Amino acid sequence: xxxxxxxxxxxxKPGESLKISCKGxxxxxxxxxxxxxxxxxxxxxEWMGNIYPGDSxxxxxxxxxxxxxxxVDRSTDTAYLQxxxxxxxxxxxYYCARGRGYRDYWGQGTLVTVSA
Amino acid sequence: EIVLTQSPGxxxxxxGERATLSCRASQSVTSDYxxxxxxxxxxxxxxxxxxxxxxxxxxxxxxxxxxSGTDFTLTISRLEPEDFAVYYCQQYGSxxxxxxxxxxxxxx
Numbered sequence: 001x002x003x004x005x006x007x008x009x010x011x012x013k014p015g016e017s018l019k020i021s022c023k024g025x026x027x028x029x030x031x032x033x034x035x036x037x038x039x040x041x042x043x044x045x046e047w048m049g050n051i052y053p054g055d056s057x058x059x060x061x062x063x064x065x066x067x068x069x070x071x072v073d074r075s076t077d078t079a080y081l082q083x084x085x086x087x088x089x090x091x092x093x094y095y096c097a098r099g100r101g102y103r104d105y106w107g108q109g110t111l112v113t114v115s116a
Numbered sequence: 117e118i119v120l121t122q123s124p125g126x127x128x129x130x131x132g133e134r135a136t137l138s139c140r141a142s143q144s145v146t147s148d149y150x151x152x153x154x155x156x157x158x159x160x161x162x163x164x165x166x167x168x169x170x171x172x173x174x175x176x177x178x179x180x181x182x183x184s185g186t187d188f189t190l191t192i193s194r195l196e197p198e199d200f201a202v203y204y205c206q207q208y209g210s211x212x213x214x215x216x217x218x219x220x221x222x223x224x
Contacts, residue, residue: 045204045215061212095160101208102151106160
């Protein structure tokens with residue numbers, strides 16, 4: 001069974017760093033793109049970027065470029081999304097999902113709260 | 117960037133009724149690369165339809181996607197209790213991929 005399992009909820013202060021994870025099970029992780037999508041009440045669903053674990057080819061949305069880093073560890077079938085300096089506006093639910101275009105499997109989501 | 121507009125919002129219906137959801141794009145969606153997702157409260161989105169009309173694995177045939185170019189439709193032929201949720205369209209033909217704001221299907 002294909003599963004994407006994400007790390008747990010996080011609370012941080014503005015300016016702090018954070019790295020959340022997404023581990024794949026039940027399929028050949030290296031062969032499928034992984035994307036990150038954020039969800040907020042105000043802006044709905046937003047695509048942030050994709051990574052291909054096979055060669056670490058990474059694409060960012062214009063709004064995410066320079067704001068986050070997407071990476072992968074093929075030895076553990078895990079993708080990551082990280083921030084070096086969080087802002088309050090980064091508070092959201094972050095989903096990883098399989099696929100470069102449409103997303104056929106989704107993680108359960110990671111709630112990130114950034115508050116002073 | 118392609119902007120997706122969804123209507124109506126919200127849609128108040130009863131179980132057994134037909135639901136027709138619309139997704140309109142600000143410009144033509146390349147290769148009709150449009151997907152539909154269902155999201156229930158507290159859950160991740162679930163893929164229903166891709167490439168405008170292809171049903172995803174395990175999706176009941178009461179869900180039908182149609183349309184091309186800038187106008188797309190998701191039809192649920194007979195609503196089951198578990199179908200009351202929020203539905204999003206997504207275009208992935210042009211970068212950046214974008215999602216619509218969602219249509220809530222609620223109990224009448």
